[in-house]
Amino acid sequence: MMADRRWRWFHRLGSPPHVYSLAGRLAPWLGWIALILLLAGVVWGLVFAPPDYEQGDGFRIIYVHVPSAWLSLFVYTAMAVACAVGLIWRMKVAFAAAIAMAPLGAMFTFLSLATGSIWGQPMWGTWWAWDPRLTSQLILLFLYLGFIALNRAFPEQQTGDRASALLGVVGVVNVPIIHFSVDWWHSLHQPATIAQFGPPAIDTAMLIPLLITAVGFKLYFLWLLCLQLRSELLYRERRASWVKAEAGKIST
Numbered sequence: 001m002m003a004d005r006r007w008r009w010f011h012r013l014g015s016p017p018h019v020y021s022l023a024g025r026l027a028p029w030l031g032w033i034a035l036i037l038l039l040a041g042v043v044w045g046l047v048f049a050p051p052d053y054e055q056g057d058g059f060r061i062i063y064v065h066v067p068s069a070w071l072s073l074f075v076y077t078a079m080a081v082a083c084a085v086g087l088i089w090r091m092k093v094a095f096a097a098a099i100a101m102a103p104l105g106a107m108f109t110f111l112s113l114a115t116g117s118i119w120g121q122p123m124w125g126t127w128w129a130w131d132p133r134l135t136s137q138l139i140l141l142f143l144y145l146g147f148i149a150l151n152r153a154f155p156e157q158q159t160g161d162r163a164s165a166l167l168g169v170v171g172v173v174n175v176p177i178i179h180f181s182v183d184w185w186h187s188l189h190q191p192a193t194i195a196q197f198g199p200p201a202i203d204t205a206m207l208i209p210l211l212i213t214a215v216g217f218k219l220y221f222l223w224l225l226c227l228q229l230r231s232e233l234l235y236r237e238r239r240a241s242w243v244k245a246e247a248g249k250i251s252t
Contacts (some may be wrong), residue, residue: 013091013093014089014091014092014093014094015093016092016093016096016233016236016237016240016242017237017240017242019093019229019233020229020230020233020234020242020246023225023226023227023229023230024226024230026222026226027223027226027227027230030219030220030222030223030226031220031223033219034216034217034219034220034222034223035216036216037212037213037215037216037219038213038216038217038220040209040212040216041063041209041210041211041212041213041214041215041216042063042209042213044208044209044212045060045062045063045206045209045210045213046060046063048205048209049205049206049209050203050205050206052206055123058119058122058123059206061115061118061119062119062206062210063209063210063213064111064115064213065111065112065115065116065119066210066214067210067213067214067216067217067218068108068109068111068112068115068217069108069112069116069137070214070217071105071108071217071218071221072105072108072109072112072137072140073140073175073178073179074218074221075101075104075105075108075221076105076140076143076144076168076171076172076174076175077172077175078101079097079098079101079102079105079147079168080168080169080171080172080175082094082095082097082098082101082168083095083098083164083165083166083168083169084165084169086098086161086165087162087165087166087169092236093233095161095165096229096232096233096236097225097229098147098161098164098165098168099147099148099151099161099164099232100225100228100229100231100232101225101228102144102147102148102151103144103148103228104221104224104225104228105144106141106144106145106148108217108221109137109140109141109144110141112137113134113137113138113141116134116137132181132182133178133181133182136174136177136178136181137178139174140174140175140178143167143171143174146167147164147167147168147171148164150163150164150167151163151164157236234246
């Protein structure tokens with residue numbers, strides 16, 4: 001009986017009108033909580049956290065750079081899972097979720113590269129270096145952009161979904177390469193200071209606002225995903241009766 005309930009829940013997530021409605025209900029909560037956490041974390045990090053003993057106040061860019069870098073990997077992994085679900089179970093909502101995630105992942109990846117360059121210039125003396133971490137992160141950006149282009153390159157949506165989903169699943173191999181690049185190769189990039197065995201190599205006064213900001217960034221992503229997914233579902237299901245019913249509600 002319990003297994004039947006789990007599968008019923010899973011199948012409901014394959015229903016476009018159900019997911020559209022669920023995303024609409026979750027979006028306001030995610031948005032407001034994200035705003036509160038982002039404000040708390042950024043103000044704490046920029047104003048109250050002590051300066052770094054080596055980098056001074058320049059380290060404070062981590063409150064944007066690190067959460068965006070984490071999200072770039074998280075979003076691609078989630079996108080690859082959605083692609084796999086779509087390919088295996090032929091679930092239309094999974095394909096819609098994957099294409100809704102792609103521009104958001106590209107945005108966070110670009111933000112991580114831009115803030116990394118700003119951070120790296122005074123630390124390394126250069127805006128860009130063909131460092132293993134930076135290079136693999138740039139490849140991730142190209143994977144996101146390639147996914148979007150491939151999905152929209154075919155006149156038939158199903159063909160584009162399957163082609164881009166294959167790229168999404170294959171490209172996930174780049175995620176562990178990015179994560180472990182600083183351990184596998186000689187790198188200018190500093191090694192892991194939080195996601196490591198043992199205690200984090202960062203002061204608690206700096207770590208707590210970073211974690212708060214990271215949670216805020218993730219909820220911000222989920223809020224954007226809800227909005228993106230609703231728009232994508234409306235576009236894909238524009239001829240369905242439930243979309244016409246939704247349009248009727250808005251017009252009245």
